[in-house]
Amino acid sequence: MKKSYYLFNPGRLSRKDNTLQFTPVDEQGKEGPCRYIPVETVSDLxxxxxxxxNSAMYNFLGKNGISAHFFDYYEHYTGSFFAKDYLLAxxxxxxxTRHYTLRNKRMVLAQKFVEGAAFNMLKNxxxxxxxxxxxxxIISQIEGYATQISATSEVAELMGIEGNIRQTYYAAFDTIVSGFTMVNRSKRPPLNEVNVxxxxxNMMCYSVCMxxxxxxxxxxxxxFLHEPGTRRYSLALDLAEIFKPVLVDRxxxxxxxxxxxxxxDFMTDINGCVLKESGKKVFVKAFEERLKETIKHRTLSKSVxxxxxVKLECYKLSKHILNIEEYKPFKIWW
Known part of the structure; x- marks a missing residue:
């Protein structure tokens, strides 16, 4: 079975026969022992x-359908490499495009994304x-905001309600979490450990959705919920709203x-708070375990x-857009 591989150390990635060879390089340019990864086991990096x-390496990744997601020193997602879009129809x-340009069709989907996100936050x-x-x-406040979702007629209005829901939800973190305080949500840079x-x-969840x-x-x-941008895969932001409470927050x-x-496992400097490599490895391990965890699907009658x-959510959205079946957002049922 293919799986994700995480490269925390700086180094060089090259091809050796039909295998990926990763050679770690330290700050002094000294090479460490090579690590070999059979290409048929890799889903993404x-x-x-x-x-x-080099370009030959990316050609090799592309031919094998392997994507690569990049993050900077401050854990910000910076971009992805994908193979040629082989499934676009x-x-x-x-x-x-039609569901985006027709306001009534766009609002139906945008409301569904916020509805699913609110439900999963309340479940937590x-x-x-x-x-x-x-x-x-806090639960009562969010329930009150959630009743307003279906009455919205503009995406900006809906985004305002979504913002109120999430701000209220984050206010619960100081009660849920032991030993750390969040105070307020801060980004670019995050100012404390919980925000980091x-x-x-969220960036990990966004990458999975992409x-x-x-x-x-x-x-x-x-x-549909987030405005399409010139340089981002904004549909992943829509889907991530539903899955962040399930995958990230838990x-x-x-x-x-x-x-x-x-x-x-954290370091604070004038640019904010940063998660050290030790902390990244722990979080990634827990996040991967969450992704691999299975539950009995009520419709499919099997464990997934x-x-x-997340992939099933994409299929459900596809069916809605093609007018095959109405989209219903994923909601935790257990």
Whole structure:
């Protein structure tokens, strides 16, 4: 089975026969022992350190359908390499564009994304509220905001409600998490440990959504809740709204409450707070375990992984756009 590989150290990636060869290089330019990765086992690469690779290497990755996602020193997602879009279809492109340009069709999908996100956030809060964390007031506030979703007529109005829901939801983190405080949501740069993990986890979730979209006929640049940009795969942002509470937030609660990540896994400087390599490895391991975890799917009547749930969401969205079946956002049912 193919899987994701994470390259934390700077180094050089090259081809050796039908194998990927990664040679770590330290700050003094000294090479470490090579690591060999059979290409048939790789689904994608997550690159956190400086990577030296030539065009022949990327041609090799492209021919084998391997994508690479890049992050900078501050855990910001900076871009991805994808192989040629081999599944894009003209009919899907036309219909997806139509669902964006017709306001009533766009609003239906945009509302569904916020509805799914709000439901999954509330599910997290109720879980901890039932475990002696007093979150009743926050839950009530979000429930009130959620009732306004269906009444919106403009995306900007809907985004305002989504922002209120998420701001209220984040206010619960200081009650849920032990040993760390979040205070307020801060980005670019995140100012404390909890904000660092949220930003890092959100980028990981965004990358997973991009990768799953790539394996469908959907065009990743045409979105419905987030405004399509000139240089980003904005449809992944739409899908990530639904899955961040399930994949990212629950991972954060685990690694902090179980003390898998400690204060010394972070570093604070004038540019904000940064997750050290030790912390990244712990978080990535927990995030991967979450993606591989399986649940019994009610419709398919079989066990599927969380990662596969993201791909199923893409298929559901595709059916809606092609007028085959109405889209219903993923909502935690357990």
């Amino acid at each position: 997550y690159v956190f350190g400086n990577l030296d690779a 003209g009919k899907m492109q036309v219909e997806q 809060l109720r879980y901890y509220n039932n475990r002696e964390k007093d979150l009743a007031q 993990l949220i930003s890092f986890g 990768d799953m979209i790539y394996h469908t006929q959907l065009n990743p640049t045409i979105s 991972t954060i609660f685990r690694v902090l409450n179980k003390k898998e990540i400690q204060p010394n 992984s969380y990662k596969h749930l």
